[in-house]
Amino acid sequence: MKQKKSLRFKIITGIAIFLIMIASSFFIYVSFYYKASTLALSTLKSDSVVKVEENGDILFTPVSNKKNIGFIFYPGGKVEASAYAPIAKEIASKGYTVVIAEMNFNLAVLSPNKADSIINKYKEVDTWIIGGHSLGGVMAASYAYEHNEIKGLVLLASYPQSSKDFSKSDIKVLSLWGSNDKVADLNKVKEANKLMPSSAEFIELKGGNHGGFGDYGHQKGDGDATITNEEQMREASEYIIKLLEKLQ
DSSP: OHHHHHHHHHHHHHHHHHHHHHHHHHHHHHHSOBOOOHHHHHHTSOOSSEEEEEESEEEEEESSSOOSEEEEEEOOTTBOGGGGHHHHHHHHTTTOEEEEOOOGGGOGGGOTTHHHHHHHHOTTOOEEEEEEETHHHHHHHHHHHHOTTEEEEEEESOOOOTTOOOTTOOOEEEEEEETTOOSSOHHHHHHGGGGSOTTOEEEEETTOOSGGGSSSOOOTTOOOOSSOHHHHHHHHHHHHHHHHHTTO
């Protein structure tokens, strides 16, 4: 009997140690992430054109000429949400509500349906598009695939899962990537056009890289950009604004 109890104790102890090791590894992994840099942080301030509010998610509201169209943005994996403020604020300056979603542990895969709460909260917006960078784009695509009310999809250095076929959908799609991106699988980024409507736009930003869609410094393993991330974000913003204009 004592031997059985001893064996049971050892098994339970072993399982407990194993679970603690897994939990510790996870928290160590998520504790290191890319933080927003100076340009992004300076963009988080309200001005005469765009009001900025941080309430978990980051809301960019046009002060005037406000349209009833909104853009929900899912950040890249392990990237601080505020790193994408420059793109969000530029889009909002043209009259569109923009919400950068705050993800649990900065991982969109842990909050794939975060758009639900955003859409329910801002009911004055009646037309939504969704998009994301890298892993955030993958999860944004999955959300758009499962929610017909989403009218547009923006992918930055990203692509949908192969099971998400939008080819028969009337959703507006924009896919952008940097020519010097060494993080994303650019073959998959480009080949995703097979999953998209014929009207989808696939555009390479010359000189851009993976991390240039946000302001968070150089991403490990990325290629060197020949344009500044400020230039890359401005170029991306212009293309996204053109997509939004098609929904008016």
